[in-house]
Amino acid sequence: MSSGDKQQQLTSVDECLEKHLPPAELAEVKRILYGRDVPRITLPQSALDAAQEGSFEIKAFKFDAAKEDITTPRVVRVGLVQNKIVLPTTAPVQQQRDALLARCATIARAAAMAGVNVLCLQEAWNMPFAFCTREKLPWCEFAEPAEDGPTTQFIQKIAREHNMVIISPILERDTNHGDVLWNTAVVVSNTGRVIGKSRKNHIPRVGDFNESTYYESGNTGHPVFSTQFGKLAVNICYGRHHPQNWMMYGINGAEIVFNPSATLDGLSEPLWGVEARNAAIANSYFTCAINRVGTEHYPRPFTSADGQPAHHDLGHFYGSSYVTAPDGSRTPGLSRTSDGLLVVEMDLNLCRQIKDKWGFRMTQRLELYGPLLSAAARPDFKPQIISDSFTD
Numbered sequence: 001m002s003s004g005d006k007q008q009q010l011t012s013v014d015e016c017l018e019k020h021l022p023p024a025e026l027a028e029v030k031r032i033l034y035g036r037d038v039p040r041i042t043l044p045q046s047a048l049d050a051a052q053e054g055s056f057e058i059k060a061f062k063f064d065a066a067k068e069d070i071t072t073p074r075v076v077r078v079g080l081v082q083n084k085i086v087l088p089t090t091a092p093v094q095q096q097r098d099a100l101l102a103r104c105a106t107i108a109r110a111a112a113m114a115g116v117n118v119l120c121l122q123e124a125w126n127m128p129f130a131f132c133t134r135e136k137l138p139w140c141e142f143a144e145p146a147e148d149g150p151t152t153q154f155i156q157k158i159a160r161e162h163n164m165v166i167i168s169p170i171l172e173r174d175t176n177h178g179d180v181l182w183n184t185a186v187v188v189s190n191t192g193r194v195i196g197k198s199r200k201n202h203i204p205r206v207g208d209f210n211e212s213t214y215y216e217s218g219n220t221g222h223p224v225f226s227t228q229f230g231k232l233a234v235n236i237c238y239g240r241h242h243p244q245n246w247m248m249y250g251i252n253g254a255e256i257v258f259n260p261s262a263t264l265d266g267l268s269e270p271l272w273g274v275e276a277r278n279a280a281i282a283n284s285y286f287t288c289a290i291n292r293v294g295t296e297h298y299p300r301p302f303t304s305a306d307g308q309p310a311h312h313d314l315g316h317f318y319g320s321s322y323v324t325a326p327d328g329s330r331t332p333g334l335s336r337t338s339d340g341l342l343v344v345e346m347d348l349n350l351c352r353q354i355k356d357k358w359g360f361r362m363t364q365r366l367e368l369y370g371p372l373l374s375a376a377a378r379p380d381f382k383p384q385i386i387s388d389s390f391t392d
């Protein structure tokens with residue numbers, strides 16, 4: 001039985017703690033686990049009604065910064081979307097994609113009612129996460145040009161309509177370079193203009209994540225998109241395991257780094273609450289970790305050369321999307337099992353205030369790391385090891 005077939009998935013770690021701990025202990029456990037209290041914010045009734053009608057969870061929290069004399073608060077609201085696929089993987093490709101686009105439009109409408117300025121969707125949001133199969137058809141048919149494919153045109157329309165920056169991670173087909181595929185986040189301005197794109201830098205080769213069959217490691221570097229609502233960057237899924245990847249977005253000035261993902265309870269769940277949170281602390285920026293939900297079944301069985309019998313699904317995508325502030329405090333996660341929208345208000349002044357407090361950027365030694373990293377990348381590299389002559 002794969003984890004995706006479990007009869008009863010735990011809905012939420014946070015709800016579990018709330019259910020079983022007395023209030024005083026709960027407050028102390030939350031302080032120790034999550035840092036300072038991150039208060040909930042009240043959303044307009046229209047947003048709550050839209051979530052109920054659309055059968056998705058909606059939660060909203062707020063990170064304050066200290067008031068300053070000269071600098072005015074730079075308050076923005078981000079929205080993180082996690083969702084299941086809508087139609088079975090056996091439905092015609094266009095119908096599967098259109099159903100996901102419609103789902104996104106419903107959730108984006110609620111996000112607009114909740115005052116969201118920047119909305120980020122999950123990795124490869126307009127398709128099932130079919131790379132496990134290693135089959136080229138029909139899955140490569142979901143690929144489309146980042147600049148003007150049907151999904152981007154759709155996102156441009158809703159970005160304009162709701163005055164919202166939207167980050168849309170898709171399977172890109174690069175028609176200017178021999179039709180090759182990439183795993184790409186398209187960043188669309190609130191004006192509807194495509195600002196640019198950021199490709200996934202690190203491609204997994206673990207378990208059923210057979211993505212290297214489809215696309216190469218990204219070649220767009222670590223771009224930061226300067227928008228009306230802050231400086232944004234996108235570190236796609238497996239890139240969150242690489243602290244240096246996170247660091248580069250910080251070096252380029254990111255204030256919010258999104259981590260749209262697709263990952264499984266049997267693989268990464270104990271790491272999930274650690275990696276994006278640590279990146280926020282180490283780089284004095286906000287991180288937004290987003291994971292899809294549900295179990296996706298494929299018509300033909302696949303294996304991944306790991307001794308497991310052939311199977312039809314990867315397991316359970318556990319959702320649990322959350323946001324961390326530069327001081328390390330974090331929101332509770334969305335559900336492990338259902339579609340959801342996490343709305344988080346943040347004052348971007350907190351990034352600079354935490355840099356001033358902890359001094360991580362000031363004490364960072366790029367001039368030490370740079371030469372060693374360059375040397376380590378050369379074939380003639382010799383590690384700096386000083387041996388005890390008795391044990392050598």
Ligand SMILES: NC(=O)NCCC(=O)O
Pocket residue numbers: 123203204209236237238239261262263264267268
């Ligand atoms: N989509 C993706 O890169 N998944 C890899 C698994 C993980 O990083 O947890």
